[in-house]
Amino acid sequence: MSEEQDIKKIMHVMRRAPHGSIYTYEGLEMILIMAAYEQDLSVVFIGDGVYALKKGQETSGIGIKGFSRTFMALDGYDVEKLYVDRISLEERGLTEDDLVVDVEVMDSLEIGRLMTEQDVVIHH
Amino acid sequence: MNIGILLKEGPYNHQAADTAYKFAEAAIAKGHKVDAIFLYNDGVINATRLGDPPQDDRNIAARWTELSQKHGVEVLACIAASKRRGINDDVMIDGGEITGLGTLTDIAIRNDRLLTFGD
Numbered sequence: 001m002s003e004e005q006d007i008k009k010i011m012h013v014m015r016r017a018p019h020g021s022i023y024t025y026e027g028l029e030m031i032l033i034m035a036a037y038e039q040d041l042s043v044v045f046i047g048d049g050v051y052a053l054k055k056g057q058e059t060s061g062i063g064i065k066g067f068s069r070t071f072m073a074l075d076g077y078d079v080e081k082l083y084v085d086r087i088s089l090e091e092r093g094l095t096e097d098d099l100v101v102d103v104e105v106m107d108s109l110e111i112g113r114l115m116t117e118q119d120v121v122i123h124h
Numbered sequence: 125m126n127i128g129i130l131l132k133e134g135p136y137n138h139q140a141a142d143t144a145y146k147f148a149e150a151a152i153a154k155g156h157k158v159d160a161i162f163l164y165n166d167g168v169i170n171a172t173r174l175g176d177p178p179q180d181d182r183n184i185a186a187r188w189t190e191l192s193q194k195h196g197v198e199v200l201a202c203i204a205a206s207k208r209r210g211i212n213d214d215v216m217i218d219g220g221e222i223t224g225l226g227t228l229t230d231i232a233i234r235n236d237r238l239l240t241f242g243d
Contacts, residue, residue, distance in 0.1 A: 008233050023132075023243075026165055029204060033225035039233065120232045122130065122240055 008119040009040045014049035015123060018068065019059065024052050025067055027124025032070075035077035042081035042118075043074070044111055045103070049124075050088045053099040071101050085111055127151055128231040129161040132242025134169035135184035136177070141170055144241040145187045152195050159235050160198035161188065162228045165242065168211045171201040171220045185217045192219025200227055 012031050018024045034041060045053060052068065059066035074082070082103040089095065089105065096105055106114075115121055129148060133140035148158045163170050175185050191197040199220045201211055206222055213222060232238045 010232060023165060026205060030164070030225055030228070034229045034232075037226070037229045037233070039229070120238045122232075122238070123242070 007038070007040050009042075009117060010034060010120045010122070011115060011118045012041070012043045013115075013121060013123040014043060014045045014052055015047050016052075017048040018052040018057070018066075019062060019064055023124045024049065027122075028052075028067060028070055030122070030124075031074070031079060032077060035074070035079050041079050042083060042114070043079065044083040044085070044114070046085040046088050046108075046111065048088075048092075050084055050092060050094060050099075053084070053101060053103065054094065055098055055100050068100050074101070083111060083114070125151075125156045125237065126235040127156055127158050128235040128238040129158065130228065130238060130240045130242075131161055131163050131167040131170065132165040132240065134166035135175070137166075138243065140241040140243065141167070141184050142182075144239075145184070145191070147239065147241070148191055148195075148197065158191070158195065158197045160200055160227075160231050161191065162231055163199070163201040164205050164228070166209070167242065168201040168206045168209055171199070171206070171211050171217055171222075172215045173217045174215050189217050189219045202228070 012027060014024055014027055016023050053071055057066050057068045084103045084105050086105050086107050129144055131144045135141045151158055177183055188199045192199045200223045203222050203224050
């Protein structure tokens, strides 16, 4: 990418439980590729999306490869802006301590404000 | 305005493919440029030429070919998502192409808007 090009703010919105559909997993694949393009990436977890980050997932019983650990690798790809919706966590009886990565817990209003600042928002 | 489209659902099962097409058609009619339609998740199933819908129904695969050939819209299926779902060059619709997620990133960067259609 040429240096004259502006860096775009791209937000990925994880909205679903990690298993039950492929959206979260393929969303994560997309984030990992986009991370190589040196854009201003962020990932926000809302609703059941917060379960993607829950510690202690054991997927052998459903015969599907687990990927919660891959979220721990995002830091190594310089994807450091991970935001979690406060109410979504609370509604599910979770706290920051239940999550596999360090995140910034935010109110919905603040997340909404961040969304309006983005050039691109992609939901998963 | 230059517009990219991300389509995340397959044809017929879900409204998204119809809405994405109708949107593209309307945007082009208004004088906007639709740069590319990127197919992801089950959206890649839009790229198979093997579908054979009843004569009295719309042919969604033919719509993508039309957008590509008449309006120069790139119709691109993600390779990783395609491999999972049996989409490859052998079954590819006319005007469609297999590509990588890096291309989606380029589409997001070079256009004024990226619109997502899906569940």
